[in-house]
Amino acid sequence: MSIVSLAMNDYIMIAELLGLWVMLDSNVHLKKRTINVTRVVIILIFSEGVFWAIERWTREIGHLSITRIILTPTIYLLHPLIMLAIMEMAELINKRRLLYYLPVIISAPLLYTSQWTHLIYWFDDNNLYIGADSILRYFPYFLFMIYVVLFIGFFTLRYARYGAAERKGILISIFAATVGVVFHIVYEVDADYSTLFASLLLIYYLSLYVLTAKEDTLTHLLNRQCYYSDSEKLKYQISAVVSVDMNDLKKINDTQGHDAGDTALKTVAECLTKGKMKNKKVYRIGGDEYAIFYIGKKEDEVKRDIEEMRSYLAETKYVCAFGYEMVDKGRDIDDTMRLADQEMYANKAKLKDTEERRIAAHKEATIRVMHEALGSGMWGMEFDEKGRMTSVEWSPEFRKMLGYKDEYDFPNRLESWSDLLYPDDKARVLKEFEDTIQDYSGQKNYDVEYRLKVRNGEWRWFHAIGRLLRRENGVPLSYVGMFVDINDVKVGNA
Numbered sequence: 176m177s178i179v180s181l182a183m184n185d186y187i188m189i190a191e192l193l194g195l196w197v198m199l200d201s202n203v204h205l206k207k208r209t210i211n212v213t214r215v216v217i218i219l220i221f222s223e224g225v226f227w228a229i230e231r232w233t234r235e236i237g238h239l240s241i242t243r244i245i246l247t248p249t250i251y252l253l254h255p256l257i258m259l260a261i262m263e264m265a266e267l268i269n270k271r272r273l274l275y276y277l278p279v280i281i282s283a284p285l286l287y288t289s290q291w292t293h294l295i296y297w298f299d300d301n302n303l304y305i306g307a308d309s310i311l312r313y314f315p316y317f318l319f320m321i322y323v324v325l326f327i328g329f330f331t332l333r334y335a336r337y338g339a340a341e342r343k344g345i346l347i348s349i350f351a352a353t354v355g356v357v358f359h360i361v362y363e364v365d366a367d368y369s370t371l372f373a374s375l376l377l378i379y380y381l382s383l384y385v386l387t388a389k390e391d392t393l394t395h396l397l398n399r400q401c402y403y404s405d406s407e408k409l410k411y412q413i414s415a416v417v418s419v420d421m422n423d424l425k426k427i428n429d430t431q432g433h434d435a436g437d438t439a440l441k442t443v444a445e446c447l448t449k450g451k452m453k454n455k456k457v458y459r460i461g462g463d464e465y466a467i468f469y470i471g472k473k474e475d476e477v478k479r480d481i482e483e484m485r486s487y488l489a490e491t492k493y494v495c496a497f498g499y500e501m502v503d504k505g506r507d508i509d510d511t512m513r514l515a516d517q518e519m520y521a522n523k524a525k526l527k528d529t530e531e532r533r534i535a536a537h538k539e540a541t542i543r544v545m546h547e548a549l550g551s552g553m554w555g556m557e558f559d560e561k562g563r564m565t566s567v568e569w570s571p572e573f574r575k576m577l578g579y580k581d582e583y584d585f586p587n588r589l590e591s592w593s594d595l596l597y598p599d600d601k602a603r604v605l606k607e608f609e610d611t612i613q614d615y616s617g618q619k620n621y622d623v624e625y626r627l628k629v630r631n632g633e634w635r636w637f638h639a640i641g642r643l644l645r646r647e648n649g650v651p652l653s654y655v656g657m658f659v660d661i662n663d664v665k666v667g668n669a
Contacts, residue, residue, distance in 0.1 A: 188220070188221075188224050189221070189224075192217045192220060192221055195213070195217060196214065196217055199213060199214065208266075209264050209266070212260060212263045212264045213264055215260055216257060216260040216261055216264065219253060219256060219257050219260055220257060222253065223250060223253045223254070223257065226246050226249055226250050226253070227250055229242065229246060230242075230243055230246040230247060230250060233246070233302075234302065236302065237301075237302065238300070238301075238302055239298050239299075239300060239301075239302045240302075243298065243302070244290050244298065245287075247296075247304075248283075248286035248287045248289065251282075251286055251315035251318070251319075252279060252282065252283060252286060254315075254318075254319045254322075255278070255279050255282075255318050255319050255321070255322040256279060258319070258322035258323060258325075258326050259275065259276065259279070259322060261326065262275075262322075262325070262326055262329060267326075267329035267330065268329070275325070278318060278321060278322075279318070282314070282318055285314075286314075286315070293307060294307060294311060295307055295311050295312060295314050295315070296312060388400075389401045391458075391459040393437060393440060393441060393459075394440055394441050394443075394444035394459050395444070396444050396447075396448070396457050396458055396459045396465070397456060397457065397458045397459075398458065398459060398460075399458065399459070399460045399461070401458060402458040402460050402466055405456060405458075405468060406468070406508040406509065406512075407508075409468065409470065410507065410508050412470050412471065413468045413469065413470060413502055413508060414469055414470065414471050414472050414473070414477075414501065414502055415468075415469040415472055415474065415477045415499060415500070415501050415502060416466065416467065416468060416469070416499065416500055416502065416508065416511050416512050416515050417466065417467035417469070417477070417481065417497060417498070417499040417515060418464075418465075418466060418497070418498045418499070418512060418515040418516045418518070418519040419443075419447065419464070419465040419466070419467065419484075419495050419496070419497055419498075419519065420463060420464050420465075420495060420496045420519055420520075420523055421439065421440070421443050421463040421464075421465075421493060421494070421495050422493075422494045422495065422496065422523065423494070424436055424439060424440070424462065424463040427439050439493050440459075440463065442491050442493060443465070443488070443491075443493055443495060444457070444459065444465070445487075446484055446487035446488045446491065446493075446495075447465060447467065447484055449484075449487050450480060450483050450484065450487075452469075452472075452476075452480045452483075454469065454470035454471055454472065455467060455468070455469055455470070455472075455480070456468045456470070465495075466512065474501050477499055477501070478499070481497050481499060484497070485497070496519050496520070496522040496523035497518075497519060497522055498514075498515045498516060498517065498518030498519025498520070498521070498522055499515055499518065500512070500514040500515040500518065552569075552570055552572040552573030552574075552575070552576045552657065552658040552659075553570040553572060553573060553655070553656070553657055553658070554567075554568065554569050554570065554573055554592075554639075554641075554655075554656050554657075554658060555567075555568045555570075555653060555654060555655045555656070556568070556589075556653065556654040557652075557653050557654075558650070558651040558652060558653065558654070560646075560650060561650070562612075562650045562651050564589070566587065567587050567588055567589050567591075568587050569585060569587060569591065569592070573658055576629075576637075576658065576660055577595075577627070577629045577630060578629045578630030578631055579630055584630075592627075593605065595627050595628045595629075596625060596626075596627060597625060597626035597627065597628070597634055600625040600626055603623070603625070604623050604625045604639075607621055607622075607623045608621060608623075608641075611641065611643060611654075612643065612651055612654070614643075615645070615649035615650075616649075617643070617645055617649065620640070620641065620642055620643075621639065621640065621641030621642070621643075621654075621656060622639075622640050622641075623638075623639055624636060624637070624638050624639075624661065624665075625637060625639070635660060635662040636660075636661050636662040636664075636665040636666070637658055637659065637660055637661060637662075638658075638659045638661045639656055639657070639658050639659075640656055640657050641654055641655065641656030641657075642654075642655055642656065
């Protein structure tokens, strides 16, 4: 058998593999590891074709050769190895890799020694292939079928959310390979599968390329380009849209590093896709922004799914704001998504305000403990989202220092304090108080000394210090301060 005849017999396979090898150099979507593994698969398929041609030639000689004894088990093992390598291309077996290679590892000594053990097959002196009388004669084909089934299972799970057309193309090729193996077993017809493997690899590579182009590489969700495409292609089928935004991603990146931020984004993506809701497409459309399309779903189904996603997120340390809108007739998807965005931002503001108030309350409680230990009085004020004061609170220690007992004696109103200010100090003190509130830079602190009339009518000196806690946009959230009696020091120095 000449090299020319070998090339002509496997011309299609060689052309496909050569073309794919060249295509790999121009790929910009796939990882370097995926490209390298694809080259390994190409080499394995080409080797299988060459080995098969040589093994077929050894059948024609009148005596058994060591070449055939070695090549036959090698070809049997190459079939599952090619399937494993194709699975490695798409990173379908990242975990417990040894477990998936174990059947091949165990099978290798059984196949290579079968000529002498007669466990699976052997060749007689006339160079004839003889299969074992037991079911083990089909062992090489069962081994191959194990990896075919694994591939189908992994591939279906990996791309269950999208890529229907790509999945069909791959599964058709796998079905063809399976039928070929079945025919081989039933009719005991030898066949070279290198061409079929090459075609399968080419189709799989192209589908992987397409799917990768549609996929966000970090979260494995559909990407922004796919979102735009589906919003047009499925505009008559989408019944609801959801806008999702993750809170504090920048804070996580700044304080814990970008690896922690990536983990957060992947975890959120898992929570958004964890449920069993069908006809639901999830996209990552920005850094911490996600979008969801529901196909043919009613409002109660959408709301139930949102609550389920929130419950999954509640099990993590991450928080997301949600906004949804049903698609009304006569309104396009972009307008509907804008309405969902508005609801999401309102939800985000509410979550932010709640979190900021929780932090402020924690700080206030800490300050209160310090005041109690120092014997000073604490005061605090709350503001709404427009910066308007909504409440004032004078602590029991504050009232006690002025000679009052409770809220009935000294109500929680600003005037309860401002009306007691010494006339010559009042304008200066109130100006400092107001200037601190209006300083949105957050650089100014309230720090003044003034005289105040206590309950018995005496004018006493006090030192007040205050700090404003602000929202992210600079609007005041709460005003917390301390109040210390310094009359003895002032009078003594007079």
